[in-house]
Amino acid sequence: MRFADVEGALREAGLAARGGFAPGPGDDVPDVAPGVAARAVVLVGNAGPEMWARFSQERREESDPLDRWTERVVTRLAAALGAHALFPFQRPYFPFQRWARKAEACYPSPLGLLLHSEYGLWHGYRAALLFARALDLPEAASRTPSACEKCADRPCLSACPVGAFSGTSYDVGRCVAHLVASPRGDCVLEGCRARRACPVGASFRYVPAQAEFHMAAFIRNHAKA
Numbered sequence: 001m002r003f004a005d006v007e008g009a010l011r012e013a014g015l016a017a018r019g020g021f022a023p024g025p026g027d028d029v030p031d032v033a034p035g036v037a038a039r040a041v042v043l044v045g046n047a048g049p050e051m052w053a054r055f056s057q058e059r060r061e062e063s064d065p066l067d068r069w070t071e072r073v074v075t076r077l078a079a080a081l082g083a084h085a086l087f088p089f090q091r092p093y094f095p096f097q098r099w100a101r102k103a104e105a106c107y108p109s110p111l112g113l114l115l116h117s118e119y120g121l122w123h124g125y126r127a128a129l130l131f132a133r134a135l136d137l138p139e140a141a142s143r144t145p146s147a148c149e150k151c152a153d154r155p156c157l158s159a160c161p162v163g164a165f166s167g168t169s170y171d172v173g174r175c176v177a178h179l180v181a182s183p184r185g186d187c188v189l190e191g192c193r194a195r196r197a198c199p200v201g202a203s204f205r206y207v208p209a210q211a212e213f214h215m216a217a218f219i220r221n222h223a224k225a
Contacts, residue, residue, distance in 0.1 A: 014054025019103030047123040107146035120201020159197035
């Protein structure tokens, strides 16, 4: 099995191989099977329009449709590739953001989201594939300074209409209250205004239908919390 094989299989399914790493002590990577350690981890995610286009074609009427679609697609691919699949929306929760920082050139942003050097804030991690055998993993991109460190204006913080982001904390309640009170506002229909204010990776912004889908899920999950 080569990394290119994994990458190609994910691409055909509308997903992307988001880098990988050979797990070591402290990475909190579980065994592939009882007594069988993982020797390679490949992160699965999205960046660009491919995932949304495929999901839109195959979507079913069910609760949490994107998560359920992801489970079906990645579980099938894992079986074909001889891997074990993990998902960030299933318990027990694993440190996907920490794994992402090990696999790719991405950094924490003032919004709490990971800023990718190319995709900006417009990407996501949907699963991880664990392999019992080593893979010819690509080298992680060089660790250049985060774009946030060179950003003096920080438009992401000033763009939020209710000041929910301080740069060190996020007032979820204030954010959700604004979204619920303004169901036809641009934050709901086009995606978080603070997120859209970041200039990095602007060409990868989600199309309005995808942005509205994610915001609706966010409101639904947090309004009932």
